[in-house]
Amino acid sequence: MDIEFVAASAAPPANSALARVVFEGVALEGAAAQAAAASRFTGAKGQTLDILAPAGVDAARLVLVGAGKPEAYDALGAEHAAASAYNAVKLSGLTTLRVELPNGGGVNAARAALGVRLAAYRFDKYRTKEAAEKKPSITRTQVATTNVDGAIADFAPLAALADAMSFTRDLVSEPPNVLYPVEYARRVKALESLGLEVEVLGEPEMLKLGMGSLLGVGQGSIRESQLVVMRWNGAADKAAQPIAFVGKGVCFDTGGISIKPADGMEDMKWDMAGSAAVVGLMHVLAGRKAKVNVVAIVGLVENMPDGAAYRPGDVLTSMSGQTIEVINTDAEGRLVLADAVWYCQDRFKPKFIVDLATLTGAIIVSLGHDLAGCFSNNDELAGNLIAASNTEGEPLWRMPLPAQYDKNIDSMIADMKNTGPRPGGSITAALFIQRFTNGVPWAHLDIAGTAWRKPSTNPTIPDGASGYGVRLLNRMVQEKYEG
Numbered sequence: 223m224d225i226e227f228v229a230a231s232a233a234p235p236a237n238s239a240l241a242r243v244v245f246e247g248v249a250l251e252g253a254a255a256q257a258a259a260a261s262r263f264t265g266a267k268g269q270t271l272d273i274l275a276p277a278g279v280d281a282a283r284l285v286l287v288g289a290g291k292p293e294a295y296d297a298l299g300a301e302h303a304a305a306s307a308y309n310a311v312k313l314s315g316l317t318t319l320r321v322e323l324p325n326g327g328g329v330n331a332a333r334a335a336l337g338v339r340l341a342a343y344r345f346d347k348y349r350t351k352e353a354a355e356k357k358p359s360i361t362r363t364q365v366a367t368t369n370v371d372g373a374i375a376d377f378a379p380l381a382a383l384a385d386a387m388s389f390t391r392d393l394v395s396e397p398p399n400v401l402y403p404v405e406y407a408r409r410v411k412a413l414e415s416l417g418l419e420v421e422v423l424g425e426p427e428m429l430k431l432g433m434g435s436l437l438g439v440g441q442g443s444i445r446e447s448q449l450v451v452m453r454w455n456g457a458a459d460k461a462a463q464p465i466a467f468v469g470k471g472v473c474f475d476t477g478g479i480s481i482k483p484a485d486g487m488e489d490m491k492w493d494m495a496g497s498a499a500v501v502g503l504m505h506v507l508a509g510r511k512a513k514v515n516v517v518a519i520v521g522l523v524e525n526m527p528d529g530a531a532y533r534p535g536d537v538l539t540s541m542s543g544q545t546i547e548v549i550n551t552d553a554e555g556r557l558v559l560a561d562a563v564w565y566c567q568d569r570f571k572p573k574f575i576v577d578l579a580t581l582t583g584a585i586i587v588s589l590g591h592d593l594a595g596c597f598s599n600n601d602e603l604a605g606n607l608i609a610a611s612n613t614e615g616e617p618l619w620r621m622p623l624p625a626q627y628d629k630n631i632d633s634m635i636a637d638m639k640n641t642g643p644r645p646g647g648s649i650t651a652a653l654f655i656q657r658f659t660n661g662v663p664w665a666h667l668d669i670a671g672t673a674w675r676k677p678s679t680n681p682t683i684p685d686g687a688s689g690y691g692v693r694l695l696n697r698m699v700q701e702k703y704e705g
């Protein structure tokens with residue numbers, strides 16, 4: 223998608239769709255008013271009304287886009303309105319979208335452009351027969367603004383964000399026969415071209431480090447497990463204490479010997495979405511040259527049933543030295559995170575660790591698909607994450623870490639077991655990870671419900687991989703930890 227910012231007075235190109243974003247209750251004029259009256263268009267948030275351009279409008283068609291009440295309209299509103307405009311005309315056959323916003327200053331114009339970039343994301347590399355009329359025709363977007371230079375400047379870091387989110391969405395969308403741990407690690411390694419440092423540890427290196435928990439999960443797969451360490455040292459003091467992010471990267475989760483039912487199992491290709499969000503964060507930090515030192519670690523494995531697979535009843539020894547009795551091989555994400563989180567704090571001594579994981583089905587029962595769960599041993603960190611999540615429209619809800627549930631994962635024969643009772647399953651999973659944080663300030667985001675949206679309820683998220691987490695982490699880093 224080509225993005226341009228143009229003066230509000232410039233006429234739209236002849237073969238374009240003109241999207242006019244309007245507030246709820248504001249009186250329209252002429253043909254637009256007539257069309258609105260004939261179709262229950264009120265300007266409510268998310269409404270669109272697509273009409274043939276009336277006389278006097280220099281475009282092929284006019285789309286009215288509802289922005290809701292003016293009091294509630296902000297940069298996120300501009301973004302969503304522009305995304306809705308794109309979605310309304312993407313298959314029209316026209317090639318240019320022109321967006322006119324009610325408050326078209328630089329910031330809102332830039333955010334509108336972001337909205338279109340995110341909405342226009344597609345994963346179509348494996349389609350060979352799609353009919354031309356089913357393919358989006360809009361290839362260029364012009365956002366009208368009262369401040370062209372301001373919008374261009376504001377859009378630069380947002381373009382980096384859109385690129386990073388596309389990268390994340392691609393990783394999440396890739397089929398599991400293509401994106402197995404070694405291939406995934408290769409794609410991350412290629413990000414060195416952005417200025418990131420990337421180190422890849424294979425099974426021999428992890429064995430030496432004693433990562434019996436992560437390696438246990440991967441031992442039933444013919445694909446080698448990988449641990450990838452990314453570093454971005456953008457702070458003035460390159461040796462300053464870093465902040466850290468860790469991601470669950472289960473490239474496919476069959477459940478292992480505790481095998482999952484066949485129905486919907488294909489969804490488990492995106493059981494690496496936590497890791498992909500962490501990779502996306504590093505992508506955007508490098509892309510916009512963020513002034514901060516960050517470490518990111520992703521544990522990449524495939525959870526398969528096999529003669530060599532780990533079993534329920536096995537006892538694994540983690541890098542921390544703590545032993546884990548496996549009750550259910552489908553509770554594998556926490557086993558991967560146990561070693562990745564321990565290694566992270568042990569080697570890098572970060573200010574804090576935030577982990578992201580599609581960890582439990584139970585979080586979907588608790589919070590549905592719009593909200594992710596936030597578990598944290600630190601109120602300041604949790605507060606920073608939740609504030610950022612609200613600004614970016616990636617909602618997060620604080621969940622508890624009650625000490626009295628911790629005994630639910632005590633084991634008869636080892637230091638702990640990998641599952642507790644079904645009720646409160648997301649909490650037990652978080653308490654399990656907490657045992658590997660060594661007291662470092664930490665937050666765990668369970669994104670099982672938000673990583674994949676079908677149907678999507680957000681105009682900036684096409685059905686499929688959402689890229690959830692990249693924006694909120696990027697925002698938190700920018701506002702709280704860059705200097």
Ligand code: BES
Pocket residue numbers: 475477493550552553554555580581582583584641642647670671
């Ligand atoms: N990857 C799944 C969690 C998941 C479920 C993610 C649905 C996205 C959508 C995870 O590895 C898992 O299988 N969790 C089990 C844990 C249980 C065995 C304690 C679950 O949630 O059922």
Ligand code: MN
Pocket residue numbers: 475477551552553554555
């Ligand atoms: Mn599982």
Ligand code: ZN
Pocket residue numbers: 472475493552554555580581
């Ligand atoms: Zn899983």
